[in-house]
Amino acid sequence: MNPTPHRRRRRAAALTTLALAAGALLATGPTARAADVGLAADLVVAKDGSGTHTTVQAAVNAVPAGNPSAVTITVRPGTYRETVQIPSNKPHIRLVGSGSSPSQVTIVYNNSAGTTRPDGSTYGTSGSATFMADADDFQARNLTFANDFDEVAHANQSGHQAVALRTRADRIRLENVVVNGDQDTLLLDTAGRDTRGRVYITGSTIRGNVDFIFGRATAVITNSTIEVTRRPDGSSGGYVMAPSTAPQFNGFLITNSTITGGVTDRTYHLGRPWHAGGDAALDPQGIVRNTQLSAAVRTAPWTDMSGFSWRDDRFAEHRNTGPGSGPASADRPQLTDAQATAYTPAVWLGDWTP
Structure with missing residues (x-):
């Protein structure tokens, strides 16, 4: 017997409801796309609970793989510890x-290389990072990454390296x-020794005192302030x-920036x-x-490390200014204008335009 028009409408409505429910289930599964769940507009972190999440990590966890x-x-x-x-x-x-x-939003923690993990091991330098960006095409804007590990309070602990931000991917802006931070503030790394990882930093401030920009990434730092600070003991x-660049890649390029700090000259x-x-x-x-x-910079600005001479690697300057700059010498290699055309952000970043 053919169903009545009323029954046909009810059956169609039921089928539509089942289809929508199935679609919703698929959209929330592990293979859901960001567009399916509306993440681009909906992820807001707020300590007071007025957003979708109260911690940054919880928001990251909500992004589908x-x-x-x-x-x-x-x-x-707010300050997110x-x-x-x-x-x-x-x-x-x-x-x-x-x-x-940037000062109004701070992500901060205080692990160091020598800090003990719950399992009894230590974090190591890379693992001490407050924020770890290990995915390609990550961008961050208008916030502070910090590590406030207290070296003085842990003077007897070995491993004072304390990373604020670690990148380990390609096309990071x-x-x-x-x-x-203090020692080892910004780790610009790659996913592997022979893997390219490009980083572009602009309009930013980086603070620290010992090897505080380090790693094997290909990085451009431009229109930024690099602030050298005193050690925790006041020295x-x-x-x-x-x-720590692999030979087939470019390393760190600092350009159109300022290196300064309230420290002793030279x-x-x-x-x-x-x-x-x-x-x-x-x-x-x-x-x-x-x-x-600034005058904080030594007249011989490069030095050796762990038995390796800087003269055997790739260090140079070009047209720097200020009291910390100096003329070409054996201690201060300078690029010629012709050579400098190969040392630009465009050359460094290749087919990527941030």
């Missing part, structure tokens, strides 16, 4: 502070951020960068070569060009 397009996590003003990791299978995350300046002295090196693990095949590279150098 393998998201194919941009997901924005907006973080409202937590460690955060963006795993390698969650690319395209945009982390944005909603305050009027950081704009108008502050990266604040003055240290190193801005410690690249006490800071621009950098030294980090041959991680004693790997003699590495070819660390650090270039500082068109940058204002």
Whole structure:
């Protein structure tokens, strides 16, 4: 017997309801796309509970693995004392502070290389990071990453390296951020020794005193302030960068920036070569060009590290200014204008335009 029109309408409505329910179940499964669940507009972190999450890590956890397009996590003003990791299978995350300046949104923790984990082991330098960006195409804007490990309070502990931000992926963009720490503040790394990892940092501030910009990434730091700070004991002295570049890649390029700090004159090196693990095949590279150098910088700005001479690696300057700058000499290699055309952000970043 043919159903009546009323029964046909009820059956159609039931089938539609089942289809919608099935679609909703699929959209919330592990293979859901960011667009399916509306994440790009909905992820808001607020300590007071007025957002969708109260911690940054909880918001990251809500992003489905393998998201194919941009997901924005907006973080409202406050201090978020937590460690955060963006795993390698969650690319395209945009982390944005909603305050009027980077100081209004701070993500901070106090692990160090020598801090003991719950299982009794120690974190090590890389594992000490407050924030770990291990996925490609990560961006951060208008917030502060910090590590406030207290070296004085832990004077008897070995392993005082304490990372505020670690990147370990390709096409990382950081704009108008502050990266604040002491020893080993900013680790710009890659997923592997022979894997390319590019980082672009602009309009930002990086603070520290010993090897506080380090790692094997190909990184451009431009239009930024690099602030050398005194050691926790009040002494003055240290190193801005410690690249550990593989020979087939470019290393660190600092350009159109300022290197400054309220420290004793002539006490800071621009950098030294980090041959991680004693790997003699590495070819660390650090270039500082068109940058204002304060009197904090030594007249011989490069130095050796762990038995490896900086002269055997790739360190040079070009057209720097300020009281910390100086003419070409055996201790201060300078690029010629012709050579400098190969040391630009565009060359460094290749087919990626941030």
